[in-house]
Amino acid sequence: MPESISSANISRTAPAEWLLARVAGSTRATAILGDLTEMAQTRGRLWFWIAYARTLVSLGWRTPVAFLLAIASVKFMLVRVLHLVAHYGAHHLGDVGLFGEMNREVLWNLPMVIAQCLFFALPFVFVCYGRRNRLTQLACTLLLITIPVYTALPWVRDLSGVLTLLAIVAALLLSLWRRPVIVLAATSVTAIAVVTTCAYILTSVFHHRKVFACEAIGIAIALMVCSHLHGWLLEERPALIGDTHA
Amino acid sequence: MNPERSLGEFEQIVLLAVLRLGDAAYGVTILDEIAAKTGRNPAPGALYTTLHRMEDKGLVTFRDGSPTPERGGRAKRFVTVTREGRNALASAQSAYQSLLQGLDLLDAKLFGGAYA
Numbered sequence: 001m002p003e004s005i006s007s008a009n010i011s012r013t014a015p016a017e018w019l020l021a022r023v024a025g026s027t028r029a030t031a032i033l034g035d036l037t038e039m040a041q042t043r044g045r046l047w048f049w050i051a052y053a054r055t056l057v058s059l060g061w062r063t064p065v066a067f068l069l070a071i072a073s074v075k076f077m078l079v080r081v082l083h084l085v086a087h088y089g090a091h092h093l094g095d096v097g098l099f100g101e102m103n104r105e106v107l108w109n110l111p112m113v114i115a116q117c118l119f120f121a122l123p124f125v126f127v128c129y130g131r132r133n134r135l136t137q138l139a140c141t142l143l144l145i146t147i148p149v150y151t152a153l154p155w156v157r158d159l160s161g162v163l164t165l166l167a168i169v170a171a172l173l174l175s176l177w178r179r180p181v182i183v184l185a186a187t188s189v190t191a192i193a194v195v196t197t198c199a200y201i202l203t204s205v206f207h208h209r210k211v212f213a214c215e216a217i218g219i220a221i222a223l224m225v226c227s228h229l230h231g232w233l234l235e236e237r238p239a240l241i242g243d244t245h246a
Numbered sequence: 247m248n249p250e251r252s253l254g255e256f257e258q259i260v261l262l263a264v265l266r267l268g269d270a271a272y273g274v275t276i277l278d279e280i281a282a283k284t285g286r287n288p289a290p291g292a293l294y295t296t297l298h299r300m301e302d303k304g305l306v307t308f309r310d311g312s313p314t315p316e317r318g319g320r321a322k323r324f325v326t327v328t329r330e331g332r333n334a335l336a337s338a339q340s341a342y343q344s345l346l347q348g349l350d351l352l353d354a355k356l357f358g359g360a361y362a
Contacts, residue, residue, distance in 0.1 A: 013318070024298070027310075027323070032294055034313075034320030035273035039290075041316055051290050058291030059298070132252075231302070 013037070016052055023060030063227075066127035070120040070219055077119040085150050107161025111146035114164060117188035118143040120219050124226065135230065138180040142167060183229045191222035253338045257305075259284060260296050261335045264306065264325050272311070272322040273297075297325060305331035 013033060021029035032055060040048035122139040129136055145167055149160040171177040195218030202214060253261070263279040264271040273293060281287050300306045311322035327335070 024294070028294070028298065030320050031273065031308075031310075031323035032290070034317035034322065036290060037318045037320065038274050038314075038316050039277075054289050055291035055294060058289070058295045 020052075020056055020059070023056065023063070062128050066124045067220065067223060069123040069127055070223065071216060073123045074120045074215055074219065077116060081119075081150055085152075107165075108149060108157045111149040111157075111160045111164040113192075114142060114188070115146035115149060117184075117191060118146065120191065120222070121184060121187055121226065124223050128227070129230065134177065134180045135183060135226075138171065138177060139184060142184075179232060183226060183232070186229055187222050187226040190225045191218045194218035194221045253305075253334050256288070256292065256296055257300060258335060258338055259286075260293065260300070261305070261327055261331055264327050265332075265335075269324065271325045276325065300331065303330075304328060305334055 017029050017033045020032060024032065033052075036048055036051050036055070039051070118139055122136070122143055125133065125136045125139055131137070131140075142164070145163045146160055148156045149164075151157065168181065171181040195214050198214040198217050259280060260276065263276050263283070266283075267275050267279055273290065277288065277290065277293060280293075297306060301308065305328060307326050307328055308323045309326065311324055313319045313321045
């Protein structure tokens with residue numbers, strides 16, 4: 001006869017409930033622990049703890065894995081991609097592109113900044129929300145459009161810049177894609193703002209450069225913003241209900 | 247159909263189990279119903295992950311029940327399929343039915359015949 005979880009030793013599961021609440025929310029965690037406790041009456045304490053551990057992993061693995069992937073992706077971008085840009089792009093510093101000096105600032109810098117932000121945003125949204133999510137699809141599309149800006153060829157950079165501008169304008173005009181653009185923009189602006197602020201504080205107040213710490217803090221806060229705003233994407237708008245049920 | 251509303255196989259199984267159970271659908275009874283009707287024993291974590299994802303998509307909603315002693319004083323969370331969830335399930339099942347038409351797959355299995 002397996003040893004069951006009785007109400008007398010429920011207090012021992014309080015830390016387990018607290019931990020589960022960190023990944024699932026307190027209401028969900030209470031209900032899950034209740035279900036597991038009820039099932040453990042006939043299946044035993046060992047079953048309870050195995051089921052609890054598996055549930056904790058099932059519900060909580062995505063966020064830490066996505067965060068680590070985002071950090072790794074940014075490190076790859078900083079170490080490999082920007083190194084290549086610095087190496088090959090040096091020969092084309094004087095190039096002005098197809099649209100002249102003034103347009104170069106926008107057409108080359110805009111996709112460059114967007115691509116840098118997407119290096120951490122895309123792995124995060126892909127792991128957290130899956131490939132069918134609109135946020136993932138938009139991030140993937142924008143990265144594919146902006147990544148050619150890292151080539152040294154002026155006409156490729158021009159083309160990438162024009163396509164990026166067109167994609168953003170089109171997304172803002174289409175009701176289905178407007179919210180994902182806003183969420184991605186909010187995530188990216190937060191990341192840039194926090195990383196810049198952290199770097200400024202560390203260098204001016206503490207007089208040392210912990211660049212990696214700045215990036216990690218910036219990305220962590222940006223991803224919290226992204227997770228918070230993601231629920232907004234799932235709120236169906238009245239105009240789309242007909243499409244959904246079609 | 248909105249791709250974010252398309253349903254996976256396990257999501258359909260869970261929705262069908264919830265609909266069969268009616269007002270009595272919560273974690274324990276859903277797992278028991280799935281085991282009884284499909285022969286599968288899904289892990290509780292898989293069920294909760296699926297339920298939470300469907301809640302985020304608006305396919306199911308939850309309502310709290312009363313706390314009970316056998317649950318350590320914790321309340322049940324009963325699951326209800328929303329109109330959107332029913333529509334998504336009907337759409338997915340309709341696709342299966344369309345693909346099954348003309349195959350006589352169920353008859354062949356029932357009578358152990360031609361396709362065995």
